Every structure is written in C-alpha cells, then in structure tokens.
Amino acid sequence: xxxxxxxxxxxxxxxxxxxxxxxVPTGExxxxxxxxxCGKSVLLKHILGLFKPDSGQVLVDGExxxxxxxxxxxxxxxxxxxxxxxxxxxxxxxxxDNVSFALDEHSKLPASEKLAIVQKKLAVVGLKGxxxxxxxxxxxxxxxxxxxxxxxxxxxDFLLYDEPTTGLDPIMSDVINELIVKLKTTLNVTTxxxxxxxxxxxxxxxxxxxxxxxxxxxxxxxxxxYASDDDVVKRFINGxxxxxxxxxxxxxxxxKRMAK
Amino acid sequence: MTSAIPGVTALINIFRTAGGVFLLALETLxxxxxxxxxxxxxxxxxxxxxxxxxxxxxxxxxxTGMVLxxxxxxxxxxxxxxxxxxAVVGVSxxxxxGPVLSGLMLAGRVGAAITxxxxxxxxxxxxxxxxxxxxxxxxxxxxxxxxxxxxxTPILTLMADVVGIAGGTxxxxxxxxxxxxxxxxNMLDWLRVWDVSVGCAKSSVFGLLIALxxxxxxxxxxxxxxxxxxxxxxxxxTSCILILISDFFLSVFFNAIKPEWAN
Ligand SMILES: Nc1ncnc2c1ncn2[C@@H]1O[C@H](COP(=O)(O)OP(=O)(O)OP(=O)(O)O)[C@@H](O)[C@H]1O
Ligand SMILES: [Mg+2]
Numbered sequence: 001x002x003x004x005x006x007x008x009x010x011x012x013x014x015x016x017x018x019x020x021x022x023x024v025p026t027g028e029x030x031x032x033x034x035x036x037x038c039g040k041s042v043l044l045k046h047i048l049g050l051f052k053p054d055s056g057q058v059l060v061d062g063e064x065x066x067x068x069x070x071x072x073x074x075x076x077x078x079x080x081x082x083x084x085x086x087x088x089x090x091x092x093x094x095x096x097d098n099v100s101f102a103l104d105e106h107s108k109l110p111a112s113e114k115l116a117i118v119q120k121k122l123a124v125v126g127l128k129g130x131x132x133x134x135x136x137x138x139x140x141x142x143x144x145x146x147x148x149x150x151x152x153x154x155x156x157d158f159l160l161y162d163e164p165t166t167g168l169d170p171i172m173s174d175v176i177n178e179l180i181v182k183l184k185t186t187l188n189v190t191t192x193x194x195x196x197x198x199x200x201x202x203x204x205x206x207x208x209x210x211x212x213x214x215x216x217x218x219x220x221x222x223x224x225x226y227a228s229d230d231d232v233v234k235r236f237i238n239g240x241x242x243x244x245x246x247x248x249x250x251x252x253x254x255x256k257r258m259a260k
Numbered sequence: 261m262t263s264a265i266p267g268v269t270a271l272i273n274i275f276r277t278a279g280g281v282f283l284l285a286l287e288t289l290x291x292x293x294x295x296x297x298x299x300x301x302x303x304x305x306x307x308x309x310x311x312x313x314x315x316x317x318x319x320x321x322x323x324t325g326m327v328l329x330x331x332x333x334x335x336x337x338x339x340x341x342x343x344x345x346x347a348v349v350g351v352s353x354x355x356x357x358g359p360v361l362s363g364l365m366l367a368g369r370v371g372a373a374i375t376x377x378x379x380x381x382x383x384x385x386x387x388x389x390x391x392x393x394x395x396x397x398x399x400x401x402x403x404x405x406x407x408x409x410x411x412x413t414p415i416l417t418l419m420a421d422v423v424g425i426a427g428g429t430x431x432x433x434x435x436x437x438x439x440x441x442x443x444x445x446n447m448l449d450w451l452r453v454w455d456v457s458v459g460c461a462k463s464s465v466f467g468l469l470i471a472l473x474x475x476x477x478x479x480x481x482x483x484x485x486x487x488x489x490x491x492x493x494x495x496x497x498t499s500c501i502l503i504l505i506s507d508f509f510l511s512v513f514f515n516a517i518k519p520e521w522a523n
Contacts, residue, residue, distance in 0.1 A: 070391075
C-alpha cells in the first residue's frame, strides 16, 4: 500500500505541492491527471524519494520513507519500477544493458537467464532485434517502450508510470494499456499512472485523482469522476479552455467563439 | 550585494565549490569501501581518461622540454655552462612543469568531458534513473572516474617527463652542439628519485582534484544545454585554479618532509 500524507514542496520559489493526500491500496491502479506543469512528475519523484518534501509523509507498506537517508532508500527503491516521462535511458549503454540494469545490479542470475528476461520484456512492449542498439538511434516512441521494459524488468511490487503512452501511435498505446492492466491483475502490482490520455485512463484506472493547484481536487472512481459537476474537473475531462484562456487567445472575439 | 564586486562573488563560488568537492570526496571514499562498479565501467574510464589523453600530454611534454632547452641554453651560454642545460631541463620537467602542465592539459581535456557527460546525464534525468534503480550515482559515475584519474595522471605525467627530457636532449645535443657526455652526466647527477616520486604524488592529487571538481560540477548542472556548457567551463577553470593553488602547498609540504638521502 502507498500512502501520501499532507505533502508539501517548494521548487524554484514556487509552492508546487500544497498538501497532497492520496492512498493506493495494494494491487490497485490509480491514474493521476492534471494540467501541464501542475506537479505530477514531481509527485511521482517524491514517492521514490528522488525529491525530499518540505513536509509530509510517504508511506510504503506503512513505513515512512521521508526521513530515510539515501542509503536506506535504495532498499525501498528495489521494490519499485519507474518509467520516467522522458525515458531517461542510459545513453552510454545498449538497449539490452539498459533493460537488464536492475538485474545486473541486484540479482545473481546467470547471463543467459538475464538475456532471456530482457528479450521477453522487450517482446511484450513490441520490440524485437534492438538489443544491441544504442538509445540515440531509437525513435521517441521506441525509447519510451525500452524505458518501460527497463521499469518492469525486475518484476517490482510498485510501478510508477509517467505518461506511458505519450508519443505512441493509438495501437501501441492500447498494447501498453493492456500491459499495465495485465501486470496489475496477474502480479498484483500497485500502480500509479500519470497520463493526459483519457482513453487509457478509462482503461487502466481503478481510481482516478486530479492534481490541481498543488492539491488533489478529486479522488474517485472513473465513473464518479466523469459524473462530477466540479467545473474544473469537467473542463479537464472534456478538454475545454477556460474563459480567461479563451480571452488570451482570441481577445475580443472570445465570447463569440465560446457561443459556438 | 556582493554581486557588485565580481572578485568577491568569484571567491565565494570557489569556496562553495571547494566545500561541495570535499563532501563529494567523502562520499566517494564511502562508496569505495563498499561494492565496486563493474569491471567494464572501470576499464572504459581508464581507456577514456588515460589512453585517450596521451597525445595531448605527450605533445605538451615534448614542446615544454624543447623550449626549456632553447631558453636556458641562451642564459647558460653567457657563463659557459651549457653542459648544465640538460640538468635544468630534467629537474624542471620532473619537479614542476611535467606535473603542472600535464595537470592543466588534463583539466581541459578530461575535466570538460567528465562534466559534460555527467551534466548531460543529470539534465536528462539519467542520474535520477540510476537512483530510481537503487544504484548510488557516486559509486556508479564518480568512483570510476576518480580511480582512473588518480592512477592515470601520474603515468601520463611520467610520460610527459620522459619525452620532455628527450626533446630537450635532442635540441641540446643535436642543434646546440652541447657535448653529449657532459650533458648526460650532469642530468643524471641532478635527477633524484625523490623528485620524480614527488612529481608523481603531486600529479595524483591533481588527477583527484580534476575528477572530483568535474564530477561535482556535472552533478550540479543547471537544466538545459547552456547549463551543461556553463558547468563544463566552470569545471575547467576551477580545476586549473585548484591545481595551481594545491601545487604551491604540496611543494612546500614535500620540501618540509624531504628526507636526508634525497639531497
Ligand atoms: N528540479 C526542479 N527544479 C525547479 N523546479 C522544478 C523542478 N522540477 C520541476 N519543477 C517545477 O515544478 C513544477 C511541476 O513540474 P512537473 O514536471 O511535476 O509538471 P507535470 O505536472 O509533470 O507537467 P507535464 O504534464 O508537463 O509533465 C513546474 O512548474 C516545474 O517548473
Ligand atoms: Mg510531467
């Protein structure tokens, strides 16, 4: 179980997280949505201890990881897999070495077995024959999928995905959605997904949460969220600009455009 | 407030960097006591920092030795002791010019490369990815570079010493018609094992300073391509200044502990 309690964080003089509270029971998938730059990636990094909050708690199966020193955190992080928004592949290593990184570092498996795992994980994200390629020679979508394979390579208990389907074609996106659901249901992985893709949110989510101005605006099942009459939530789901934003773009004509 | 006086800001920055470098040194030491990085990572760094630096260091050594010979010959001819030029070249190369000039060249070549690589990794979240994969970036990134720099810098310096002395000899004997026999005798008479060892010890320290400073600057790079460039420049400048400052103190220190047999 993952619990986030009253998390606060200032970054670059901005109060990014202003008291975030969330609970994700074991084996459940939470989808986090929210405007660009509202702090979703920062929130994920807090769960792994990559950022130290100004105040608040992050509980991993009941253990508060915030006060732990970096060396203790390594123990906790071995149970996590994280897909970074930009992939964050090691560009001095081949695809195969990237995917098997956690296995090479933390397991004593023989090389042949590790290779088999690497090939299997690459196959589930739809990649074959790229083992010896360096990340610089991959397309954006391929990088994302290699990063996903790296995140799931060591069969973690918790998986954090930062925009797993951004930059993928619709079919590949659906494959990745199914993979996330399969990992959750078959391996009972506790999952948090940040996404802007409402179709994939629908598919993956047991619960959804919207991060807005540094706090959780709504935390509910997808059906409840879609039925919400909160204006902020409604506009986000339907992808509609606010009156102020329309005025920025259209100036005087804003009213006319919105009437349409 | 202090930013109105560039000198003061620069000085404060150097002290701040020195503090950060010191803390990183402690962390590296702690990492070295634990599990070491994979052999392949180490070999890569020895190749990049050591082997790939030889052309630069050899060129530096050769021309330093030759120009030293030309300049001291002109001075020594007035007092008719041109047979001493070889000794001057040898002693200056081994004690000061070899270690310091090699150190400065390596600060440019190796320091900038370390900062640019680690800085890019930091900016593209690869350092965070290391941590997320439960791996200590200091053990994985800093330790191999520090080891390679500490062990390879003295070897490169020795090579610079040798080609510098060879170049000086070539100029003296080949062009300036110094008698080979006296040139050789005087040089051997003045070169000391102690001085060579001190030169190596100093260059090890320079290697350590270069690797730590550059790694520190890389790990603290500001976002963006401009941030990486800025960090690399700062790493080179700071490494060079630290080399020159520490050279002074190391020289004083080694003179103070110089044993009887070395005289
Ligand atoms: N290392 C950092 N230093 C300073 N500010 C940061 C840092 N990382 C993030 N921020 C700031 O925190 C805020 C939230 O960033 P974050 O990356 O979490 O947004 P996001 O919700 O993931 O956006 P997107 O949907 O575009 O990925 C932004 O204003 C960003 O400028
Ligand atoms: Mg983000």
